Amino acid sequence: GVPYAPASRTEAEALGVRMVMQELNLLPTLTIAENLFLNRLPRRGLPGRIDRAKLRDDARRAMAQVGLDAMDPDTLVGELGIGHQQMVEIARNLIGDCRVLILDEPTAMLTAREVELLFEQIDRLKSRGVALVYISHRLEELARVGDRVAVLRDGKLVNVDAMANLTSDQIVTLMVGRELGERIDLGVRNIGAPLLKVEGLTRGTVVNDVSFEVRAGEIFG
DSSP: OOOOOOSSHHHHHHTTEEEEOSSOOOOTTSBHHHHHTTTSOOBOSSTTOBOHHHHHHHHHHHHHTTTOTTSOTTSBGGGSOHHHHHHHHHHHHHSSOOOEEEEESTTTTOOHHHHHHHHHHHHHHHHTTOEEEEEOSOHHHHHHHOSEEEEEETTEEEEEEEGGGOOHHHHHHHHHTSOTTOOOOOOOOOOOSEEEEEEEEEETTTEEEEEEEEETTOOOO
16 A cells, blocks of 8 residues: 565565566476476475475475466476466466566467466466556557556656556557557658668579668668
């Protein structure tokens, strides 16, 4: 109920705020179980000796939270597809008291089936009372997972509203700061000397005898 600005990631995670970045932070040469508990591996007997049985049991419980019940915790992460790796990353962040889960562009590298698997787990987490912040440019996903939408433009918060109150076109208008059909006036442009010139470019049967030049101040496609 009060503003919170964590001093560090460690402090935030201790209070239940977790974040899954777009670039996954997993070690492919270690197992799922080892990745899940890398900073808190269970010990037994001699110093440095890992309790493998407990590690597997703990991993199975963590994996069950994200629908990976049928998977062997001793599987190397490098053998998993991107979708399952994402689930492992989420499972790792749910260990302990996760109260707020931030997902940064989570579907950027997923197939359609993997996206649906992710959405199923998001529904499960919401039903458990976990608050989710879902960062995405894919507007069709927002209606599927979001209750409220916050739009940022140029680093500033410009709107917060219920998802049901906004259409995709309205969200885009808020994102870019103008109506979709509005013409952009680029003003007078001074076209200068050529900066790049190509003559007779040919590459097999793909490109044949192409010539062009690009001048300073010119938008060229």
